[in-house]
Amino acid sequence: MDDKNESNIRQMREIKIEKVIVNIGVGQSGEPLERAKKVLGQLTSQKVCTRRAKNTIKDFGIRKGEPIACLVTLRKDRAIDFLKKAMDAIGNKINSSGFDDFGNFSFGIKEHIDIPGTKYVPELGIIGMDVIVNLERPGYRIKRKKIRKSRIGKHHQITKKEAIDFFQKNFGIEVI
Numbered sequence: 312m313d314d315k316n317e318s319n320i321r322q323m324r325e326i327k328i329e330k331v332i333v334n335i336g337v338g339q340s341g342e343p344l345e346r347a348k349k350v351l352g353q354l355t356s357q358k359v360c361t362r363r364a365k366n367t368i369k370d371f372g373i374r375k376g377e378p379i380a381c382l383v384t385l386r387k388d389r390a391i392d393f394l395k396k397a398m399d400a401i402g403n404k405i406n407s408s409g410f411d412d413f414g415n416f417s418f419g420i421k422e423h424i425d426i427p428g429t430k431y432v433p434e435l436g437i438i439g440m441d442v443i444v445n446l447e448r449p450g451y452r453i454k455r456k457k458i459r460k461s462r463i464g465k466h467h468q469i470t471k472k473e474a475i476d477f478f479q480k481n482f483g484i485e486v487i
Contacts, residue, residue: 322449326414326469326477329447331390335440336380338371346435348381350423355383355393395482397442400425404485407475414469416478417443446474 333355335347348359362380364373373379385393400420410416422437423429431437446469453461478484 323467324448326446326448326473328390328394329386329445329451331385331394332382332443332445333385333393333440334380334382334443335438338373338379340378344378344381347438350435350438351381351383351440354423354426354429355385355389357383357385357389359383394442394444396426396428398482398484399427403483404487405478407471407486410471410474410486412471414446414471414474414477415444416474417441446477 333351335351337343337347344361348361351359359381360383361378362382364375364377364379367373367375397418397420401418405416405418409418419439419441420426421439423440424431424437448467448469450467451463454463475486479486
């Protein structure tokens with residue numbers, strides 16, 4: 312009985328990648344946004360969503376409600392495959408300031424052609440992107456469900472150190 316409880320506890324403490332979000336912020340609608348959507352679609356083989364401006368910024372010429380960015384959310388195997396390619400693009404080195412206190416982290420890729428297997432297409436140009444990785448443990452569903460929603464306990468949350476250890480062990484990255 313003790314061994315069974317220990318294995319259940321170990322299983323509940325396992326960290327996994329919930330989702331990987333790839334975001335390209337163009338800052339204007341029209342042709343640049345369409346090029347970014349094509350690049351993101353080619354990289355991920357998935358439908359691309361557009362995001363609209365929340366506020367009007369006159370200095371940048373952005374109006375509220377204007378589409379200015381696009382993103383894709385990857386889960387399960389697609390997320391892990393893309394993340395491995397993205398890590399190669401940045402040389403498997405991540406700054407420790409990219410990790411937050413809840414185990415999530417993000418990094419930027421300056422040029423999409425740095426990702427292995429991507430070819431330069433002159434019509435699309437070169438586009439940079441942000442990659443956001445969200446980690447979770449079993450039991451995190453309790454904060455997303457509609458009926459009897461609850462919060463995650465303090466001891467069950469993923470810390471910055473646990474997230475860094477997870478990525479060093481599973482992806483072989485170097486944290487600077």
